[in-house]
Amino acid sequence: MKLKLIILALFFVNLFSAQKFFWPKAALSDSAILDKSISSIASRISENYKKPKRLDSLERSFKFDILAGNYKKSIATIQQYREAFADKNSASTKFINYELYAMAKDIEKNEKIDFSKALDKAFDIKCATLPSKYSFRIADVFVENIGKKRDNFKKALGSLKSDSINAQSAVGLGLSYLDYKTSSGIQHRINQLLAQKEKEKYIVETFDFKTKKGGTVAVTVTRDKNNKQPLPAILTNNIYAGSYDGALGKRAVAYDYVGVVVNTRGKRTSPDEIEPFEHEAEDLYDVIDWISKQSWNNGKVGMIGGSYLGFSQWAATKKMHPALKTVIPQVAVGIGIDYPMTNNVFMSYMLQWISYVTTNNLTDEEGFRNYKKWDSVNTAWYKSGKSFRNLDVFEGKKNKIFQRWLDHPAYDKFWKSMVPYKKEFAKINIPVLTTTGFYDADQLGALYYFKEYYKYNKNPNHYMIIGPYDHGGAQSYATNVLRGYTVDQAARINISDLAFSWFDYVMKNGKKPELLKDKVNVQIMDTNEWKHFPSLEASHNSTLKLYLTKGSETVQLLSKEKPANNDFIKQVIDFKDRDTKDAYYKYGKKDSLNITNMVIYQTPVLDKDIIINGAFEAKLKAEINKKDMDVIISLIQIQPDNEAFYLSNYLGRASYTKNREKRHLLKPGKVETVSIDNPTFVGKKIAKGSRLIVLLGINKTPEYQVNYGTGKDVSEETIADAAEPLEIKWFTDSYIELPILQ
Template sequence: MKKSVLLLFLIAISSTSFAQELPFKKVKLSDSIALENQMQQLAAICDTQNLSELDLFKFQLIRGEYEDALASIKKRVAETPIDQRQYLDVYIHYVEAKLSTNFKDAFKKSYNKYVKNSDDIQVLNLDKALIVRDPTDYYVSNFNTTYTSINSEKISQPIAIDLVKKYFLKSVFSSTRAIYFEEIKQDHKRRYVVNDSIVIPMKDGAEVSMVVVKRKGNSTAKKSAILVSSIYAGTNEASAMLSASKGYIGVIANTRGKRLSKSDIKPLEYEHTDVYEVIDWISKQSWSNQKVAMFGGSYNGFTQWASMKHKVHPALKTIVPMVAIAPGIDYPMENNILHNYSYSWNFYVTNNKFLDFEASNDFKRWNSLKNTWYKTGVAFNKLDSLDGRVNTLWNTYMQHPSYDDFWKKMIPYQQEFAKIDIPILTITGYYDDSQRGAIYYYNEHHKYAKNPNHYLLVGPYDHWAAQTKPEESLRNYKLDKAALINIEEELIYQWFDYILNGKAKPSILKDKVNFQVMGTNTWMHKPSLSAMTNDTLTFHLSADKTNDFYALKSKANNLEIQMSVDFKDRKSMTNTEYYPWPLERDQINLKDGLIFKSEALKEDVIINGSFLGNLEFSINKKDVDYSVIVYELTPEGNYFHLSYYIGRASYAKDREQRNLLIPNQKTKVSFDNSKLISKKLEKGSRIVVVVNVNKNNNAQINYGTGKDVNKESIKDAEIPLEIIFTGNSSISLPIWN
């Protein structure tokens, strides 16, 4: 729309349009011209005085004020580090192209030049941000859903502003995706030789699909190979290219059945043999110097440990498992409680030879499924019946609720850890969903192997950040600058250079256990996990209550605290704040669970490690799923989520054998594998502990009958759960003075 037409429109509208309500009349989403005009008009009448600089740019662009928008985005780009502006660079090329007479040609030409002038790392970051994690479909769907949900001819300022911002994302990425996809992929061909058509046979006749990446222009000398073994076919090429850019051969092996393999897709079950055979194949290639290293996160961390179950291949020189899952330990169940997020994951990785993003991103389906299951109270093993799809893997998982032979065959077990004698660097985070898996491997290796050459690095990272480069904030908490290390592009290759090429050890690894102390901007370095702490703060539960808080006492007592949970009640849930998001908030739900608060700390202390729990209680059932959350209540009145634990009482003593409780008889359950953390606690802070029973739509509901929990249903909920904790129950925080 020309400025003169827009001016007439602005004059015509009522001055009240600049108040709270704005006129809005729907057009057909398929009518792109009408939609563009409407969004331009809406952007023009929105109140943008309090918008951020970046959001103001979005409104300038949608209004058609391209010169102003270009000036705004150039300023923002100049202030942003190059490794954090993959989206911003799309924006600047988009605006420049809008100022030309041929948008597509102009964008293609400028983006092509931009990519060619970028170094290897920068282009790979573009690939990861724009292709591997392609946001376009989400942006389109998000706008369309928001737009169609509006059923009024007037909308508020916040809704209008939100709609324009979502339209901006939809417009920019949907009109440029095909172009930048092609430019990035063509640039890869300019830099690398990629052989993605390799299929190798396994001894049992199955097939594994492989990708080998070499940097063009390098010598023909034999090189070490950096292997990523992954079920996520089609997403690891950038990692292999990164290895090639660092002077190695990048290799990807996909789980049997994935990519070009004609075998059946079997997640988790065959990596313990297949990955070993892949390493053997690599060691026999003409380009190999018989040195292989592995790295990768989550599933790709598990495959590294799986490769060493039976023996360590002579060519395997080191592994760097990041946020590694441990099947049967922390995935798909945690402390024997089966979570439902693995239900959708199974479709994501098995629906086709690559990944089914459409199924994975069908949040409406997954939310509807778990809500329907919770509201109806049907048994957990009926999830796929409610979904209307057969979920073979899910049904298999439910047949193995304890840590039995099905799980044990996947990774080293007990004495099988003793033979693992290669250098290892384990990386995880305080808020990593798979931290318990990563620490399980670390502990078992140290338990059975003699003086293992095994390093641990852990910081204030979640499942994603611990595999890549942490951003400045994690779940609303601003990280210390010391925590902002580049794990993916620098640290792990410093480690590979150290092990494979005899270069200096990464400077951050000053001892075997290396951890960032939140709130101090420093790292600590200790020879072992146990050396992280030199003292303990122990608190006992008590029935003394002031307002919403029971008291945490320094000594055991004879008082009892009672809690009742009605599993028939599906209008409410319990333990809904178990997951730490955000990390810091100004309030928590004081009506969910039993809330205990300590006296104010008399001095600063550092909590280092995993908190311990010794809960003494009696229940009127044979079992219970319980949780414990520990917060720091700061002097300013904010709750900081420190750590958390969830477990099934009947497996507290032994994850391999279920031991049911005797109803109405006191029992003690103990745990020491809560989420590890390191953080400075300020003088004047208080410790807040939430003890709860798990009843929500994110995991199994244990009704306490003693039957298979997967088969229990709301029919087993006639009698509410009554649980009585005694004052002998304690929570102990490991600290460093």
């Protein structure tokens, strides 16, 4: 039955794609004919979305209804789209630009008034119905580049050469036309109306602040105009200076706090040099001290924010100020831990990010999102065989921040100076709430801080939330679908609401958030339940040890039994070869995994359900002909329906596995044990009928520096250092140990 439905759906897709519509050439020069023609075509296209259910279909449905003039229907479909989200409040401003445009067009049509007056009326109606804690987010929608939207539309229009247009081109033209028409038609006026409302509601002060060490940071304070009492302040330290700063301050006000946003040195109006990560520890102490002495503050300061903003909170705890009462580091960058290197392997992305935040005093959005450019930079460097030190040259110029970071391949004083180190964690005497996700790019950083806090602090008061979230979701709210996985209903929480409930708990004597039943709180995928543990170590109560044993020529085995004879699987990596075609393992009739530079190990089909909860560990017995290697391990589930699901991964430099602070080179020709203990944490029920796959191999991609194994600084190595290929013997008494919750 399922196959029949798929075939039927494909039939209708192909039928629609084959459609052609009349296109008058006069539409290219006459705006009235253009509008009428697109509206006519949109009416026919919208027939294909009569009963949309999927989010992408709902989106196209309401957009083509707007173009066709079906304004009320489009508004209802936008609301239907929002209803699909577990947290309706957080979705309340989704597509609000299209909604306001449709509302205004509907009012214009029915009340026979000018569009400008209709837009004002639509704005007032909509603002009156928005949840107060989310209304400030409207401003985030109206910062689009209208010129770019106009250019996109003109490009689509200019591609039409004949008197007909096929369905695919018609869809693209219609969407780009609506995009441009909506933003150009309402953005300027909506921003004026928002400014008026904000003037009525907020007191906003922006100024430069001099720190005791002579640095300058830009500070923005946002307060509720109607509040006269001192309140706790919520501080956010933000290197991504721009329009988002206003939203951060207004969010704090929405939850009945004062919002304070600091832009780091060199950002916004600061004349200083931009040096990411390096000054927060000293600057934030002075900012907190200043806040605590203001008449609008009651002497209590909390901090919040994700990624770099999460790192900043740990920086602020390096020297504790008595007014700092709590921090909520969300998806916190582990500087020197997971960025700009992962387990001591530098990533190419670091150059893209440095350019993003240092090109100007705000952010270089357009340059950062030019993914084709950055892919070509990384690929050109990789193909050239030049040292990683030269990556910035392929971007066009030497970058001193990039070069400075490369000077510190170990976790040394440079990185340690930015956040608490060892016994400094013992001095953190405030409650902490960490949020991260199984697929958060900075999960390793978040867990590093958590582990170190518990290791050195005698009275740890540190809670953690972790579940099926990515980098964005773990600092805002869950998506319905993540990496193809339909997220359990239990996991679909609003993390922003949770965070401010925590602030109320700590700084206003409120109730502790219900979800925080213990120190480690995990939403295990495919169980629809949260589990609560007193520590990371307690998050599993058993292990499954699987030996990496010999199998067939193409697929090796993951076995519970240790092999009687200690054999090995040989792998050869030729670093000189930069044109190797990707290799794939076909695990279904049509499905395959990329196994380039990997050895694949597989379990038999599981005869019962198991729950993996935690981070795997591995002991790799290996002999190589060089002094070092960068190891990759991926843990994958092949589900009973034969779909692959990535569970967890590891990338790290073998010479730093004993100690990230000091390199211990391997001895060529000697069997060594490489201990892996810092992969990503995952919680998931693995259903009976599944298979587990481990991909074990070596990094050789444009995304990371290439370790040629000479023992020299990897950033200095070139393809000339490759010499003979890397030969590895992976011995069969190697194993991976999975954390199991029974």
